[in-house]
Amino acid sequence: MIITNSLDEVKKREKALSIIKNIVESKGRDSLFDLTGLSGGFIASPSELSLLETYVGPAIFEEDLQKVGRQHMGGEKILPLNRTSSGILATILALVEKDSNVVHYLAELPAHPSIPRSCKLVGANYFETDVFEDFSIPDNTSLVVITGSTMDHKVIDEEEFRKVIDLAHENNIPVMVDDASGARLRTVVFNQQRACDLGADIAITSTDKLMPGPRGGLMAGRGELIDKIKVKVNQFGLEAQPPLVLAMLNGIKNFNEENLINSFSRKDELFKLLNEKFDYFETTPTGVMISPENLAKEISVPHNLSNNDLAFVLSFILLNDYGIITIPAVSMPGASATIRFDLSTNDAFNLNLNDLCKKIESSINKLQDVAINEDKCREIVF
Template identity: 80%
Template sequence: MIVNSPLDEVKKREKALLIIKDIVETKGRNYLFDLTGLSGGFIASPSELSLLETYVGPAIFEDALQEVGIGHMGGEKVLPLNRTSSGILATILTLVKKNSNVVHYLAELPAHPSIPRSCKLVGANYFETDVFDDFSIPDNTSLVVVTGSTMDLKVIDEEEFKKVIEMAHEKNILVMVDDASGARLRTVVFNQSKACDLGADIAITSTDKLMSGPRGGLMAGRKDLIDKIKIKVNQFGLEAQPPVVLAMLNGIKNFNGDNLIKSFERKDQLFELLRSKFNNLEKTPNGVLISPDNLSNEVNIPHNLSNDDLAFVFSFVLLKEHGIITIPAVGMPGASPTIRFDLSTSDAFNLDLNDLVKKIESSFEKLLEVIQNEEKCREIVF
């Protein structure tokens, strides 16, 4: 295998960032096309930037974020965090007891790795399933977790969502919702209710997913729980700093659901254009994806790479040859190796879909050229 440890994933990401830096410095930002759906952004005026001091910033922007964040997420109070994973960790540290159970329902396995990792830290027993009939809540359960939209953008059925919350509350068990992209994808594209409005006690979203905000997390929910979790957040330095809070505030203010609707409509066109070349693509709500297993099915040349390595190499070819940024190249350790072409980003709006298809097809041909040379593939990734 080429990428077979978290350290390899870190080194892979560092290499991808160097490639991005080189493209920006030698060709310009216009030669990059971020199709991860995580492109984020930082919207701020000069007058706002002048207030980004250690104590002035939180006094101004955290207070303003309360109203805007509750409008976006629901709940009684919001809490800005440096990552969604930080909020998940702080919640589990606060609410989950050692040797108790945490059960998790989501539309498709696996869960984001921050959830089982956090459970392991506190010594809790963790169970996850994507089969509703198999979901149950055993005795000695501290927390029920629901994922609104998976890492590969599979969205939960709202009726199942409600039933899981009801099952938990019947046993007086708290519910945390990992709504990283779902806080926008579920509500805008699928017309579902906000997690807190469905009865979730705590919900967490990523402020760089499907919106022009910073890489950060925003938690919403019951005031008493937010206050308890905030203690752990501050104890472990998991809170969002003033620049991130400002960017969250303006990102939410400027969020435009019409962009998601537009990408939802364009994804059918992209899918049809690619079908002449690829047989194993899948649609997402706002783009097209190919999983490592399906990418392997597209390759009819014998090779010794794992399916995940195929995806990593393909993502680096896309980046090096055409400036297309996908998650397998730049993702954090544990991120999904599925390649998504997300059409909700500002870069995607500026792309002609016929031109994008040519770039993808060209990159696939390059992948076929190098696939039998493992050392060449290693060189491409590292």
């Protein structure tokens, strides 16, 4: 195996970032194609940048963020954070007691690792399921968690969404929704209601997912719970700093629903092209993907790599050879190793889908050639 622990994942990410830097410096930004769906952005005018002081920035921009944030997310109050994971941690620190239960329903396992890790930090018992009939709320449960859209963009059924919320509230238990990409994917593409409008007490989204905002977290929900969570946020330095607040504000203002809708139609064209060459690609709401397990089925040569290793190597071939950025190359430890080609990003609009298909085919063929040589694969990743 190539990737065996979290440190390995950190090291491969450092390598990927160095490759990206070299491509930008030697060929220019136009030679990179970020298809992660997490490309985000930082939209700001010179006059706004001049106000990014420690105390002036929040005074100027946080009130406006409250307004646009409520329009985007619903809820009574908005809380900006430095990461979605930070908001999840702060919520569990604020609402979950040691030895109590946290139960989680999502469309497909596994959950984002920040949720069970946060439960472990406070000494809570954690249970997750993607089978609705198996979901239950035991005694001494302090928090119910719902994921609106998984790391691989599997979207929850709205009727099941409502039923889980209703069941929690019948037991007087608050509901937190991890709506990292779902705050836009569910509402725009699947016409679902915002999490807070469905009755969630807390919802959090990632402001770089499927929108032109920064890597940060935006929480919405009931005012008294937001205030309670905000105490923990400030105690542990999890709050969004002024530059993030400004970029979140402008990211939401510049969010274009048409981009998601257009990617929804283009993904079928790309899938059709890939389906002529391969057997195991799948569609996502905004593109195509291949899981590590399915990628392994496409590789016919004998090898000693894990399924995730194959995905990591392929992601580095795509990056090295064609400047295509996918999540496994740049992800944080514990993230899904599924390779997604998201067509909602700005870079995707400039790609010819026939050309993209040829590059993906060439990269998988190269993976086929090198998979038998573990040392060569390790060299590619590290």
